[in-house]
Amino acid sequence: MYTLTIDESNYTCQPGETVLDALLRENINISYACKKGTCHSCMVRSTEVPPQSAQAGLKKTLQTLNYFLPCQCYPEQDMTIKLPDQSDFYRMGTVIDNTLLNRNTILLVIAFADAFEFKAGQFVNLQKSDGVTRSYSIANIPQQSNTLEFHIRRLPDGKFSAWLHDEVSVGDSIAVSEPRGHCFYLPERREQGLLLVGTGTGLAPLAGILTDALAQGHTGPIHLFHGSRDIEDLYRIDEMRQLAAQHPNFHYTSCLSGKNVPEGFAAGRVNEIALSLLPDLKSWRVFLCGHPDMVNQMKKQVFLKGVASADIYADAFLITPR
């Protein structure tokens, strides 16, 4: 018999009983459907490393974060479980930079007193004093200085982004949730090709993933494609070109789908340009971030080009309706 701890309450998991069945018996509100390990509806996270059999079929990055399927889990030790809807723990940080990256995107840098643990490419929720939250991707890798960087685009009629753009200034305090998401780099198969495709501020998580891969000594080719309609909505073009000049295995292409395409930029949709320049993606690892239509379309396209489904990491930026 093992003890399951959720939010400081303890429950007993009987011998031969799955974690899901134990929680349902205890009337814990947990979503589930197939109970066969197929639908992944019941997936939760543990503080301890879960039994391997309870992680079968999950993405490598989720496994690394101790996510598991309670319907397939017969505990081998006491477990502390975090349910998906359990309220986040927020920490206060201090804004140390808020400057424009382009006409509608700011660089927001938040510093913390203590180390903030995360994987480059994950996202956090920022919270306003009225309790409203929005998710933003972290754009840097863990720093000695305990800072997090964000690229925040001003959305039409977006109250939250307007607040960050117009009202938040250096020195202000801001509440930041724990990091979430499983779109990040794992330092394995370093010779594998990496394809990074993003639209707009999709560059934020991709920049973090890129920096991480380079810092961890990735040796395979790394191709970053960043796209938007107009050149005024791209940013960090010079930095990326410079990085490409410094690292022979890193290649950067900025793409514009609008009418005006100056020299040095590729004309067309970012996913189509990436696919035409890289016809064979067999055994590549792919990261897709930004507009949901691009992300979902490209997921299928790269899969059909030979990328294994387990090697496709995607972060579709959904806009929260007001």
Added chain:
Amino acid sequence: MSATLYERIGGEAAVNAAVEVFYRKVLEDYRINRFFDNTDMDKQIAKQKAFFTMAFGGPNNYTGQDMRNAHSRLVKSGLNEEHFNAVMEHLGATLTELNVPANLIAEAAAIAESTRKDVLGQ
């Protein structure tokens, strides 16, 4: 007792390999890919794994009713015998491509074939 079809065919590893090949064939087939237009790829792959596990006679709790419920929306939008035949074609081609012996392919095809009436809501 002799090994089950699921064991002889290679268990979970075989399922994982087969699903990748099979799902690509399905998405590229103009006869049937419209049925997959609005599906989430990751969820769909998980379902395909369950389907292959069943076709290989592996551990599953699929009931005829599950099959009926899961496909009823598609039947309403025109899913018919020809579409089912196309999927059976891809199942066979996938296993052939993975060098599964013909007698095992026949066994798996027979299990998949047994779901026809439920899938098509007949």
